[in-house]
Amino acid sequence: MLIAIFGTGRNGSSLLTRLLDGISGVYTHSAEVNFLSAINDLALKPWVSRAVRMNATIKPLTNLDKPVKTQRLIKRYTSQINEIVNDYAVELKEQDRLTLGKDPLLKLKEKPNYIASDFVPEFFKIVSHWVDSKATTNHHIFKTIETPYTEDYQRLFPDMKFLHLIRDPLDTYSSQKRTLLYKKCPSWYLGKDNLDTMIMKRWIPHARAISKNKESPNHYLVRYEDLVKRPKEIIEGICNWLNLPLPGQPTKQTVFGGKILNRSPQRPSQEGVEAPMEVTSGMKDKFKYKKVMTNCERELITYLTYDYAKELGYFKDIPLPKCGAIIKKWIIPKKWEFANNSNIFRLGLSFLKLFQRRFIFLNSLYRRCLSN
Numbered sequence: 001m002l003i004a005i006f007g008t009g010r011n012g013s014s015l016l017t018r019l020l021d022g023i024s025g026v027y028t029h030s031a032e033v034n035f036l037s038a039i040n041d042l043a044l045k046p047w048v049s050r051a052v053r054m055n056a057t058i059k060p061l062t063n064l065d066k067p068v069k070t071q072r073l074i075k076r077y078t079s080q081i082n083e084i085v086n087d088y089a090v091e092l093k094e095q096d097r098l099t100l101g102k103d104p105l106l107k108l109k110e111k112p113n114y115i116a117s118d119f120v121p122e123f124f125k126i127v128s129h130w131v132d133s134k135a136t137t138n139h140h141i142f143k144t145i146e147t148p149y150t151e152d153y154q155r156l157f158p159d160m161k162f163l164h165l166i167r168d169p170l171d172t173y174s175s176q177k178r179t180l181l182y183k184k185c186p187s188w189y190l191g192k193d194n195l196d197t198m199i200m201k202r203w204i205p206h207a208r209a210i211s212k213n214k215e216s217p218n219h220y221l222v223r224y225e226d227l228v229k230r231p232k233e234i235i236e237g238i239c240n241w242l243n244l245p246l247p248g249q250p251t252k253q254t255v256f257g258g259k260i261l262n263r264s265p266q267r268p269s270q271e272g273v274e275a276p277m278e279v280t281s282g283m284k285d286k287f288k289y290k291k292v293m294t295n296c297e298r299e300l301i302t303y304l305t306y307d308y309a310k311e312l313g314y315f316k317d318i319p320l321p322k323c324g325a326i327i328k329k330w331i332i333p334k335k336w337e338f339a340n341n342s343n344i345f346r347l348g349l350s351f352l353k354l355f356q357r358r359f360i361f362l363n364s365l366y367r368r369c370l371s372n
Contacts (some may be wrong), residue, residue, distance in 0.1 A: 002121065002160040003242065004153065005143040006209070008202035009055070010175040011167035012224040014266045015253065015279065019227075020236050020307050022247035022258035024057045027128035027137040030255050031083040034146050036061055036153065039116045042072045055145040056191025056201050061152050067113035072155055077123065081105060084131070087265035088255050096259035104130035117156040125161035131256055139244070150213070160218065161242060164210050166222035168314045173198045174293045181292055184340045188353040196360050198303055209307035213337045223313065227280040255283040294336065296329040304364060323369045330358060 003026075007013035011031070021028040034055060041048045043063035050056040081103050089098050104126045108114070114122065124140035146153075153160060176198050180189055186317040190197040220241050226235045235250040248258050255261060264275035283289070299321040302309075309315045337354050341347040 001139045002124075002157055003139060003141045003163060004197065005141065005161060005163045005165060006147055006150065006206060007143065007165040008147060008172055008198065008206055010179065010198075011143050011165055011172050012227055013145075013165050014226060016163075016165055016222065017143050018253035018255060019250060020037060020238065020247060020326045021200065021256070022068070022249060023139075023141075023239065023244050023302060025137060026139045026244065027131070027135070028126065028255070028257070029080075029123060029124065029140065030088045032143050032145065033077075033080055033163045034144055034297070035120050036116055036149050036156070037146055039068055039073075039119065040064055041260060042076060046072050046075075048076060049299040051191050054189075054191045056197040058148040058201050058205060061149060064152060064156065066114045067115055069113050070108050070111060073114060073119060074103075076107055077265060078103055078105055081127070081130075083265075085126075088261070091261045091263055091265065092256070092258045093262055096256075098131070098256060098259075100130065109292050111193075122279065135257065135287060138178070138253070139242075145202060147202050147209060149209070150209040151228065154218075162216075162219045163238065164206065164219060164221045164250070165224060166206065166210060166312055168361060169199060169203045169301055169309055170293065170298060173297070173301055174291075177297075178292045181336075181339065184342075186340045186346055186350055186353075187337050188349065189355075193353060193357050193360065195297065195300075196197065196357065199304060200360070200364065204308065207305070207312065211308065211311060228279055231279040251279055253279075255351070292336075293333060296326070299326050299329070300365075301360060304368060324363055327362065327365060330361065369372060 004021075005013050005016055007016075016332065017028060017030070020026075021030075024299055033054065037052045037057065038048045039054070040061040040063045041052055045064040046069075049057075085100055092098065105123075107126050108122070109195070115302060121140075124142070128140065150162065153162070173195065176190075177194065180194060185194075185281070187194055189202065210221055214221070220238060222234055231251045236246060239246050247254070253261070253264070258353045261277065264277065265273055302315065302318060303321050303323065303326055306320050333354055337352050337357070340345065341350050
């Protein structure tokens with residue numbers, strides 16, 4: 001059985017993955033992966049577009065039933081093997097160290113090509129055996145940001161379980177913006193626009209998929225805010241839904257079937273803060289996270305996500321902002337839109353993105369206003 005954790009990024013999917021690690025008979029894949037959107041590209045060309053690599057697209061996937069050359073798949077997904085070795089295996093405590101061999105994906109060469117529905121289970125079969133050749137794994141857990149493509153996954157893998165992890169859209173975007181600022185990334189780093197990517201290409205498609213499938217027994221919803229407050233209760237609920245036993249340490253983050261990391265490869269959004277290996281609620285207050293979201297961003301996100309956010313239990317005391325007031329605030333360029341431009345080319349690109357950003361969101365606001 002395939003079990004996919006769907007999230008937008010900066011919403012606790014790494015935390016949830018590690019809390020579920022260690023379930024008997026289950027391989028939990030440490031690295032984040034996108035399958036269908038990347039395979040859709042590889043069916044036509046030997047590379048994956050930047051928009052797909054950044055999970056910044058909602059274009060329909062039309063090539064999923066086409067065969068993909070094995071060499072293209074190996075080239076693309078060897079990075080997953082490298083990440084497991086260089087980011088996770090090296091961080092294991094001394095008593096938990098693994099001996100990992102060469103790239104296991106070379107075994108894929110037994111076939112000249114794969115279609116998506118064959119490749120994904122074969123990938124996990126090979127990788128799980130590589131991580132622990134003695135373990136018997138009947139189920140595979142992985143995390144992905146491919147929130148617009150839930151229906152494609154359902155079509156190709158009708159027995160797959162969908163574990164949706166959602167977070168307040170304001171906190172999700174704020175965490176992502178804070179991360180990109182301290183990494184010196186410009187406002188257009190995630191595809192054409194960071195704000196558009198996080199809200200229009202990830203959060204809203206995810207909320208829409210959750211709403212559409214809320215009655216389906218193959219879909220299960222967890223809110224990030226509940227996970228960090230009641231981790232054991234949430235993990236117990238997930239395991240009951242999956243009809244699987246609890247992991248050995250349901251409130252501790254582990255990898256490779258219960259092994260402990262010295263430190264997490266992922267970092268909190270605040271510069272200089274190490275990710276705690278225990279579940280920690282109220283991180284932004286505890287570590288005094290900087291406030292990076294402006295009022296115009298806050299009001300725009302609130303307006304565009306309002307209906308879905310209310311349905312998910314957010315925005316309880318927040319009124320719907322006025323559309324006209326939001327438009328007025330976005331007429332004037334903002335200082336943060338030009339941050340982290342290290343050369344003239346980047347500065348010029350930021351000017352171009354400034355106009356594109358307003359076109360995208362004014363169009364979205366107009367359509368949203370008409371629907372009210």
